[in-house]
Amino acid sequence: MSRSVRTSPEGSERPLHEAYDTALLDLDGVVYAGGEAIAHAVDSLADARAEGMHLAYVTNNALRTPDTVAGHLTELGIPTGADDVITSAQAVARLISEQVPAGARVLVIGGEGLRVALRERGLTPVESADDDPAAVVQGYGGPDLAWGRFAEASYAVARGVPWFASNTDLTIPSGRGIAPGNGAAVEVVRIATGAEPQVAGKPLPPMHKETILRTGAERPLVVGDRLDTDIEGAYNGEVDSLLVLTGVTDGAQLLAAPPQHRPTYVDADLRGLLTGQPEVAEEGDGFRCGGWTATAGSEQLELSGEGSALDGLRALCAAAWTAAGDGSCALDAEKALARLGL
Secondary structure (H helix, E strand, C coil), X not given: CCCCXXXXXXXXXXXXXXXXXXXXXXXXXXXXXCCEECCCHHHHHHHHHHCCCEEEEEECCCCCCHHHHHHHHHHCCCCCCHHHEEEHHHHHHHHHHCCCCCCCEEEEECCHHHHHHHHHCCCEEECCHHHCCCEEEECCCCXXXXXXXXXXXXXXXHCCCCEEECCCCCEEEECCEXXXXXXXXXXXXXXXXXXXXXXXXXXXXXXXXXXXXXXCCCCEXXXXXXXXXXXXXXXXXXXXXXXXXXXXXXXXXXXXXXXXXXXXXXXXXHHHHHCCECCCEEECCEEEECCEEEEECCCEEEEEECCCHHHHHHHHXXXXXXXXXXXXXXXXXXXXXXXXXX
């Protein structure tokens, strides 16, 4: 049975922290940016937790251990235990453990987060292709990861050793701008060997499986800022999602989103967890949300009315996604978004 195509953001009469039992929160661009808490994040998460919502933090960054991530969040004013943090290192370690013998050696190209996750699954991290590894795992190792580490991976992979990657995000945000991510490092080994790794992190199923196993969530809500990892991961896991506009996604990207990148809800920031979501209703040839009505013309998206910029964006999403169907909307949205200041 084929999945229905989302053509509009949904409404919710209940606050999202009541409608869902667990928030699966991305970190960078959602909770913090450049290591500092994003506006309203600390208070919003405290209120959601106080109202009974379980908070879990889900990251594709395999460098830091759950203890380190939890310590950082706690310092920001968000009390967090290591058990509340799920990393792509944990997801890839489980994936490897399902395919190699217990206690097997695994060549690690990455940081401490990978080594801790492998040991948790009873596997033995090693440093050289000459250590007879049963698998190779590659994860983000920080800006100082030596070039020779990619050579070690290539030697083993070229011999036919199974190759795994925590994630393939091409970029990672830093305090100085956008830096190469693990996906860029994976490309180095791919070019050298012609091989393809098994990948665990968002948006792929192993990460969603790891998250559900560790949290026990029954009605999870994925909260993220990236369409191609957070929102697509929710789509692949067949769970609902909330896109917050505090990170990398802008209005134009959201309107052009193909079905797998269309979130259930859209809000400005984590305060969206504490409120309901307005209905987007079909009205004539267009879609209305709050005081705005959006329609799809022959060449551009059109917007009339006034009110909250978020309501206008939600109405535009409905017009764009409906016009695009199972594709990506190519209509010009510049003027409509400019009216909203987006």
